[in-house]
Amino acid sequence: MAHDTSRAVPWLPAAVTGVVAFALEYLVVYLWQANRVRENLQGLNAVIELLGGQGIPAWKVVGWLLYNAHFVDVTRPALGGGRAATNLIAGGNAPQLLYVLPPLFLLVAGVVLVRYVGLDTPRDGALCGTVVSLGYAIPAWAGVFAVRVTSDGTWMGPAVVLGLVLAGVVYPVVFGALGGALAALTSD
Template sequence: MKETVRELGPAAGSGIGAYVLGYVFTYVLSGPAVEESSLNQIVEAVGDGGVAWKLVGWVFYNAHGVTTTIDIDIPFLGGTEVLNYIAQGDALSPVLYVLPPALLIAAGLFGARMADATDVGDALRTGGAVTAGYLPLAIAGAFLFTVAVDSSSGGPTLVPAIGLAGLVYPLVFGSIGGAIGATLANSGR
């Protein structure tokens, strides 16, 4: 298979779709709990209202295994805390951990099927091309989902947000989806 933009474009586009759908599904599954959370209430009370969508972004990155880093700059009370709200809270379902892999596998499968990849090696490369769409959004999201109040801030931990959520997840799970797509194409012959 000759790799061209036309052949890899659907995989990159499906990476964009996987990221967007992952955030939307995370919002649907965790939005009400996040809006009622004490953290949301505190941030809105201090003056940065309407941040629940950013806090859902934290949960979305937590679903990738990326922690949230909160830096509180208050004398004698402040400090840095690293959290994973899914792992540490009872209000959020562990099912959220399944969303990114499932969507990325589907994206890789779609990309491989659109490129008519029947060779597993080609399908792995095509599935890995999901990263081309997912990585830029993972980088942008790491900054977009940052909440700053006065000199305190919180958001996805930057290096894992880029390395784990932006690179490792789409490469691994997109490639798995691509391999599944090639296997299905070969079994249909």
């Protein structure tokens, strides 16, 4: 089929698909890892609360795992100044299988969007699939700041630039496009 230039870009369905993909991905990580995170935080939170601080909520650490699954490190203040970076998955504190979730959810989002629109050429499917990034970027960008833990002017959370670029742009564009192309290739 020839390229149909009269077809409008599916902005709203793409945005909804991207937001839903991110939300479902977080939900899966939360349901899978929240109890483990709570157990691991018990001792640390007890010390923090004993010293008069507020414990680290499990939902924020689950968010860190989600960003780690996008290869975005969690950064924290380092002794002597600067920042230290950690990936909880790479460090063995969470299952390696978490790395599969972002590509999987974004591939599915690209497939769903392209099937909804009804494209049947890989080029059109790939281009349409990239638009999933519009919806995925919003919660990914907001999450970089929402899952931060702050205390006395310092913070710990996903690396800002990597979180904005990798989780908010690169992953959804690449895997949304692959899902869109796959959907178009396998259309009837």
